[in-house]
Amino acid sequence: MAEKQSNEPLIDSDKLIFGIGQVQTITGVSGRQLRYWEEQGYIAPIDQQKGTQRQYSMHMLFLIFHIQRYLKQGFTLQSAVERARQFDRQIPVLRTFLKNQxxxxxxxxxxxxxxxxxxxxxxxxxxxxxxxxxxxxxxxxxxxxxxx
DNA sequence: TTTCTGACA
DNA sequence: TGTCAGAA
Known part of the structure; x- marks a missing residue:
């Protein structure tokens, strides 16, 4: 059996960009909500110039998705964001552990x-x-x- | 066509 | 948060 399968050529998640329309379709969060959340400092599009169309990283897409999940579970927007952020911080830890083990x-x-x-x-x-x-x-x- | 900003029956 | 307007 093959011992090592050095899995390096994974997709650069940073290169997966989504427009606000895609984010709406995928997460079910309305554009109005996305702009409001951004205004409140909960989420942020990829650095762009003012007035231009927003672009979201896959990482941000996940964050938005989880915020919405907690929102559906009945949490307030603020607490949903907190929980989503906490979950977000756990991902790199799991990734590192699995990568090594x-x-x-x-x-x-x-x-x-x-x-x-x-x-x-x-x-x-x-x-x-x-x-x-x-x-x-x-x-x-x-x-x-x-x-x- | 889609998205942006601002406003509010 | 939804929705409409006027512009890009």
Whole structure:
């Protein structure tokens, strides 16, 4: 099996730009709301000159999407923004962790196993994430020095 | 056609 | 927040 699949050529998310029309279609947030949120300092388009058409990064699109999700759940705009921002701060952390720990996943019909690499620098145990249907759990295996 | 700003039955 | 106007 292939050991390393250095996944570098991912899409530059910074190059994915959306106009206010696309943002409305994707997130369901009206242009009027987007301009109001911007006026309140909650969101910001990509730096552009005044009077020109707004452009939003994919990152901002996600933020807008989450603000709207919390809004639908009944939160006020202010608290929805707070929660969206908190969530936003967690993404880079998860990304870094997965980037360093993810070592591939074996997909099977009834059960799939995610390889999270060694438990620590001692390299004596390996951690796996097991996915069965909708249930998940961790699995730690001891590494026997004799094989491989 | 779409978006921008400002205003308000 | 929606919607309408007048301009770009």
């Amino acid at each position: 993810f070592n591939g996943v074996e997909v099977e019909d009834d059960k799939s196993v995610i390889d999270f690499g060694y438990k620590d620098d001692t390299h004596q145990q390996r951690v796996y994430g097991v996915v069965e249907n909708d249930r998940t759990h961790f699995l730690i295996k001891d590494i026997d020095e004799t094989s491989k």
